[in-house]
Every structure is written in C-alpha cells, then in structure tokens.
Amino acid sequence: MKNLFKLLMMVVILTACSTGNHADFEKNTAAAKKYFELHQAEKSAEMFEMIHDDLEWHMPVYGSEMADAQGLKDAILNYQTAFENMRFTADYWLPGVDETTGLQDGSTRVYGTWTADHVASGKSVKLSSYHSFAFTDGKISGGGDWFDFGGMMNSLASETETAKEE
Numbered sequence: 001m002k003n004l005f006k007l008l009m010m011v012v013i014l015t016a017c018s019t020g021n022h023a024d025f026e027k028n029t030a031a032a033k034k035y036f037e038l039h040q041a042e043k044s045a046e047m048f049e050m051i052h053d054d055l056e057w058h059m060p061v062y063g064s065e066m067a068d069a070q071g072l073k074d075a076i077l078n079y080q081t082a083f084e085n086m087r088f089t090a091d092y093w094l095p096g097v098d099e100t101t102g103l104q105d106g107s108t109r110v111y112g113t114w115t116a117d118h119v120a121s122g123k124s125v126k127l128s129s130y131h132s133f134a135f136t137d138g139k140i141s142g143g144g145d146w147f148d149f150g151g152m153m154n155s156l157a158s159e160t161e162t163a164k165e166e
Contacts, residue, residue, distance in 0.1 A: 024106030032133045042080045058144025083116035107134040
C-alpha cells in the first residue's frame with residue numbers, strides 16, 4: 001500500500017509538472033503579440049524598446065549569421081519601408097522549451113501568415129511563417145523568423161523590374 005501511494009504521488013507530481021504552461025508563458029505571449037501589433041502599425045521606436053540589448057536573432061535570409069539587436073532593428077526598418085498594410089494572422093501560439101532540458105521555459109512561438117503590399121511593385125504578398133521569442137528581464141532576448149524570404153523577394157523582383165521599366 002505504501003509503494004502504491006508513492007507511485008500515485010509520483011504520477012501526480014509528474015503530471016502536474018508536464019501539463020500547464022510555464023508561469024511566464026502568458027505574459028511573454030502577450031508581449032510577442034504586442035511586438036507584432038507595433039510592427040503592423042510601423043511603430044519601430046516602441047518595438048525597439050521591447051528588444052534586449054544582448055539579443056541573438058535568427059534571420060530568415062539564407063546563409064545569414066545570427067543578428068544582434070541592431071541587425072534586427074535594421075531589418076524591421078527595412079520591412080516597414082518596403083511594405084505597407086502589414087498584417088500577421090496567427091494560426092496558434094505554443095509554449096517554447098529549453099533546448100537542453102525540453103522543459104517549458106516561458107518562451108513562446110507562433111505559426112501564422114503575413115500579408116502585406118510591396119511598395120516598389122504594388123504586389124501583395126502572403127507568407128507562411130514561424131517565429132519564436134525568448135525573454136530576459138521582460139524583453140525579447142532571442143528567437144527568430146523562419147519563412148521563405150528568398151522566394152518572396154524573388155517573386156517581387158520580377159514585378160519590381162517590370163515596374164521600373166515602364
């Protein structure tokens with residue numbers, strides 16, 4: 001009976017630890033959503049306040065190195081210059097996990113779709129994407145963007161060249 005009780009307690013503890021989200025997941029997900037809202041509204045200065053100085057960011061460009069905070073800020077400004085009417089529609093948000101333990105760590109990630117209008121060509125884009133966000137001291141300190149940046153830009157390049165020729 002004593003062993004059965006111990007086994008039952010272990011199952012209860014393991015179940016409690018493996019279900020539910022990390023205490024910071026909801027807060028960090030709300031921050032990531034706010035970051036996207038600011039991006040859509042082209043409020044870069046407010047976005048930059050959310051970025052930790054020691055940020056490491058995976059850029060979606062083939063062969064690129066990890067970006068630091070300034071590299072991400074530069075990319076944000078480039079997107080906001082090159083596109084209008086940016087909108088992100090999330091399919092679903094998921095808790096992130098620590099890469100060594102596999103346990104939830106308060107980070108957040110999202111699958112969704114970006115739509116926007118390319119200024120130079122006038123062409124609209126629809127881009128499936130995945131984004132992850134890690135946090136330190138309440139600021140975005142890591143993560144990245146995964147989508148077909150090259151394919152998107154190639155599809156716009158021919159349109160841009162045609163527009164320039166006219």
